[in-house]
Amino acid sequence: xxxxxxxxxxxxxxxxxxxxxxxxxxxxxxxxxxxxxxxxxxxxxxxxxxxxxxxxxxxxxxxxxxxxxxxxxxxxxxxxxxxxxxxxxxxxxxxxxxxxxxxxxxxxxxxxxxxxxxxxxxxxxxxxxxxxxxxxxxxxxxxxxxxxxxxxxxxxxxxxxxx
Amino acid sequence: xxxxxxxxxxxxxxxxxxxxxxxxxxxxxxxxxxxxxxxxxxxxxxxxxxxxxxxxxxxxxxxxxxxxxxxxxxxxxxxxxxxxxxxxxxxxxxxxxxxxxxxxxxxxxxxxxxxxxxxxxxxxxxxxxxxxxxxxxxxxxxxxxxxxxxxxxxxxxxxxxxxxxxxxxxxxxxxxxxxxxxxxxxxxxxxxxxx
Numbered sequence: 001x002x003x004x005x006x007x008x009x010x011x012x013x014x015x016x017x018x019x020x021x022x023x024x025x026x027x028x029x030x031x032x033x034x035x036x037x038x039x040x041x042x043x044x045x046x047x048x049x050x051x052x053x054x055x056x057x058x059x060x061x062x063x064x065x066x067x068x069x070x071x072x073x074x075x076x077x078x079x080x081x082x083x084x085x086x087x088x089x090x091x092x093x094x095x096x097x098x099x100x101x102x103x104x105x106x107x108x109x110x111x112x113x114x115x116x117x118x119x120x121x122x123x124x125x126x127x128x129x130x131x132x133x134x135x136x137x138x139x140x141x142x143x144x145x146x147x148x149x150x151x152x153x154x155x156x157x158x159x160x161x162x163x
Numbered sequence: 164x165x166x167x168x169x170x171x172x173x174x175x176x177x178x179x180x181x182x183x184x185x186x187x188x189x190x191x192x193x194x195x196x197x198x199x200x201x202x203x204x205x206x207x208x209x210x211x212x213x214x215x216x217x218x219x220x221x222x223x224x225x226x227x228x229x230x231x232x233x234x235x236x237x238x239x240x241x242x243x244x245x246x247x248x249x250x251x252x253x254x255x256x257x258x259x260x261x262x263x264x265x266x267x268x269x270x271x272x273x274x275x276x277x278x279x280x281x282x283x284x285x286x287x288x289x290x291x292x293x294x295x296x297x298x299x300x301x302x303x304x305x306x307x308x309x310x311x312x313x314x315x316x317x318x319x320x321x322x323x324x325x326x327x328x329x330x331x332x333x334x335x336x337x338x339x340x341x342x343x344x345x346x347x348x349x350x351x352x353x354x355x356x357x358x
Binding site: 053054056066067070071074093094095096097098099 | 189192193194195196262265307308311312313314315317318
């Protein structure tokens, strides 16, 4: 058990060494930018909020589409240029429209989207209360018996005593 | 009476929303570039002499920018229409070849240099245009898709109409059809050429 674990470790180490060798060999390709952990973290945070345009139900962070790769590379460049999150999002919105944002901006065009549900809720609450009030007043109106009715009821009840 | 009209009203509103909503194409994303200046670029052309081309070269003309690639099946579908359009001398069409050479085209274990990519892209495009007809006044190569990003390209083919001032007036994602040509593009051309 122990020896196989050691073997595994050795294998891992060998793989790491080979990989390190490869990356240094490819160092000219400007890949190291992708290895900056701070940059990558921000890239993930930003691209999770962005939609992949090719496969529209995937975020830019999770999509394997070719265009998503290119756009992630583009976002990486913008991060390296010290652009703010907002600037980066604006950059993409200017090219692909609001559609790339999973969280739509609040502006006159999207008011119905943002506030419509609350309006509907308010209308439903108002409808419910007016319905309840209507029913209550109908019930209380129905409860008020006239004297004639009361006499009738009593007569019925009395007659019910002797079947 | 009221009890009858309220549900009916709600139902009709719902029907109206569905009637509109179900007919819309979710793939069709309104481009924010409409009415904005066409992004500038300077790209290599089919001409091996090293001549570059950019939208600034088309100032004063109403022209069409057609984004295509030889790997794109829908481009093959729309190609005859573009050839016919250019033969009818309707407007100059510029071909923007988008990412002709993809990562998987590289031979195993080797990465293609930009020069390799340009050479391959030129070869492939020349063959395609020779076989299917060349509707383009000039063909440019967007090898890394960088210009495509500026134009908001997300599905090839895409077609843009750019006016005399260099402003984008029309964008079509997907193949141009005879119907869009007749109902939208040609009337727009008349309007833009008249101004």
